[in-house]
Amino acid sequence: MNWDWSVIVEYYPRLLDGVWLTLExxxxxxxxxLMLAVPLALMRASHNRWLRMLPFSYIFFFRGTPLLVQIFLIYYGASQFExxxxxxxxxxxxxxxxxxxxAFTLNTAAxxxxxxxxxxxxxxxxxxxxxDAFGMSRALKIRRIVLPRAFGTVLPAYGNxxxxxxxxxxxASTITLLDITGAARAVIARTYTPLEIFAAAGVLYLIIAAIMIGAFRLLELRLNRHQHYKMPAEVTAVDPRLKD
Structure with a gap:
């Protein structure tokens, strides 16, 4: 199998144009x-049964149906209503x-x-x-205790x-957007080199994913730095149990 590297070199700038749309x-x-998910999560964690029903129905729908169907319902379905x-x-x-x-916002929020x-x-x-013992109001407790602790815990999973x-x-390429995949499909339609172009597009996705993983790792270390804190030697010398 011979790869046509000249096609990749010639059309890679077009794939790079799709990177910006993908990132957007x-x-x-x-x-x-995330802005939509926070109130939904607070409602789902509520002790009020009726308050939990609305976010439960929303989450059940968007987690239970394919993202492609959701995109088509919004893009093609909305035009059906006068x-x-x-x-x-x-x-x-x-x-x-x-x-x-x-579509992406509603899906990822669920x-x-x-x-x-x-x-x-x-x-x-x-x-x-x-x-509660300090007399914090519910809003203050959510802002000072609940959300910071929750974000520190959920960060690795949210990165995934x-x-x-x-x-x-x-x-997004299915509704004519020229993201990385859309740009790749446009180039393939002209060059008939699917293997080379899709491989080049895959490399771009890998690079973006690697950067995102690294960024979330650094953010996780910052938010959870208290878990990596070590007692000074002077303190642990007094009570060795504090090493743990």
Whole structure:
């Protein structure tokens, strides 16, 4: 098998143009999804049964249906309703870019909400009771205790979720967006070299994933630096049990 390296060299700049669109899709959907996931997770962790029903239904739908179906429902389905076409939302919903952002945001919010809910429910009760003993209000307790502890716990899993979103962003090419995969498909349609171009696109995904993994690792070490703290030798000399 002979590889046509000249095709990769010639069309790699076009694939690089798709990198920026891929990064935009992942960044904006990840940010908006996290903003939506936090209140959903707090509602899911509530002791009020009725308050838990709405986020449960939302999460059940978006985790139980394929992302591709969700993209098509938003991009093709919205145009089927006349009241949407005549509303102020139509300039947004007719654009494939914003439809992809909406679909990715709603999808990742469902998965992230469940991750955060699990992290919230894993917080030791003693910490929450201590906050109550200090007279913290519910809002202050959530801001000072619940969310910081939850984010420190959920960060590795949330990093994995964003990596999955990076790979899922290739589905944006199905609605004409020229992300990495979309650009690769456009080049292949012209050069008929699928192996070379898809291999080059795969390398780009690997590089982005490696950078994201490294960034989340550094952020995890920063947020959880208290877990890596070592007692000074002077203190442990007094009581060796403090080494643990």
């Amino acid at each position: 899709l992942v960044f904006f959907s990840g940010l908006l999804g 009241w949407i076409r005549e509303s102020s939302l139509w300039p947004i919903l007719r654009e494939p870019y914003w439809c992809a952002i909406i 998965y992230s909400a469940e991750l955060i809910r699990g992290a919230i429910q894993s917080i030791p009760k003693g910490e929450l009771e201590a906050a 979720e964003l990596i999955l979103m990076l790979k899922s962003s290739s589905l």
